[in-house]
Amino acid sequence: MSRHGDESEGREPAGRRGKALRGRAGRMQGGRGSGRAGKGAVRLWGHHAVEAALMNPNRSHRKLWATREAIANLCGDLPADFTVEYAQAVDLARLVARDAPHQGLVLECDPLDDVFLDDVLDSDPERPIIVLDQVTDPHNVGAIMRSAAAFNACAIVTQDRHAPPESGTLAKSASGALEILPWVRVVNLARALEEIAEAGYWRIGLAGEAQSTLAEALPAGPVALVLGAEGDGMRHNITQHCDALARLPIHEQMESLNVSNAAAIALYAAAARVFD
Structure with missing residues (x-):
């Protein structure tokens, strides 16, 4: 399976490798914060946290922002229809809490289901x-x-x-x-x-x-x-x-x-x- 997004809004289609996107990440709704991204979504960052969330079959994912190097270091491949937006580290920093070590990966996903x-x-x-x-x-x-x-x-x-x-x-x-x-x-x-x-x-x-x-x-x-x-x-x-x-x-x-x-x-x- 390949790692890609779609062609709309600056995202890459499969099999195409252009320049890394810049600037959009910091202007998105629900920018810098503690990890909440609005409408009940949760924003995760860092290699171990994001990789574990991607591998969790009980986690519903929305979108991944990432550098190419960080994507390459993930364990396994993303689904073919997974929405990925490539960005540089400075842009990813605007999506997370100040000085948070995002390690090139920011994932927006739904909260986990309740456990009783x-x-x-x-x-x-x-x-x-x-x-x-x-x-x-x-x-x-x-x-x-x-x-x-x-x-x-x-x-x-x-x-x-x-x-x-x-x-x-x-x-x-x-x-x-x-x-x-x-x-x-x-x-x-x-x-x-x-x-x-x-x-x-x-x-x-x-x-x-x-x-x-x-x-x-x-x-x-x-x-x-x-x-x-x-x-x-x-x-x-x-x-x-x-x-x-x-x-x-x-x-x-x-x-x-x-x-x-x-x-x-x-x-x-x-x-x-x-x-x-």
């Missing part, structure tokens, strides 16, 4: 669930997604409010994990934790003031790891919906870790457990 909690609670009990309480920084959430996918978590659960939307910034930090890790967004996080418990998961909240270490608190069975926002930590109501609180054994000279680093360590500890 019931869809993930029957997963392999060795695969943990990550629950985030009001972690709002898209860089942190994306990094946590990347670690969760790396350590074979079955899902990430966030509140629908007080959590970042699907965006280019989050997808770039997730480095492709957004496309493969189920993301459950719920209205009531406390109620979701009750459902997680009913499904047989032991809920461990990470808290610096806890007496037990995570290694001491981890069960042999299904586990949900609950993390709160940096600074404030978990809300009291969410703490009350945990079966245990645990801390990471960090040195006393450091008060805490970045939430994404803490999540990565906790996920490793969960993955390293020995199951009967």
Whole structure:
């Protein structure tokens, strides 16, 4: 299959290689921003994020802006009818957040379909669930997604409010994990934790003031790891919906870790457990 667009509006037909387009990218509706492109669309950028989205059969794509070099470095070929507009890097920079590392690729697509909690609670009990309480920084959430996918978590659960939307910034930090890790967004996080418990998961909240270490608190069975926002930590109501609180054994000279680093360590500890 070939990589091409159509002949209208400056796009290239198949088999034709002209000069790279310039100027139009920055003047398009929904130009520079955080990753939203209007009418419900999401704009993704960066090699890993865009390539993963293109390879995701559950993702509906609209249009790709790219340099020729970046297109050549993609894994596999684009469908013959895929809309591509070739542009130079300076033009692509106008389509994304300021100073965002687009790496020559900007993809406009529809958001992923909703995932429901019931869809993930029957997963392999060795695969943990990550629950985030009001972690709002898209860089942190994306990094946590990347670690969760790396350590074979079955899902990430966030509140629908007080959590970042699907965006280019989050997808770039997730480095492709957004496309493969189920993301459950719920209205009531406390109620979701009750459902997680009913499904047989032991809920461990990470808290610096806890007496037990995570290694001491981890069960042999299904586990949900609950993390709160940096600074404030978990809300009291969410703490009350945990079966245990645990801390990471960090040195006393450091008060805490970045939430994404803490999540990565906790996920490793969960993955390293020995199951009967």
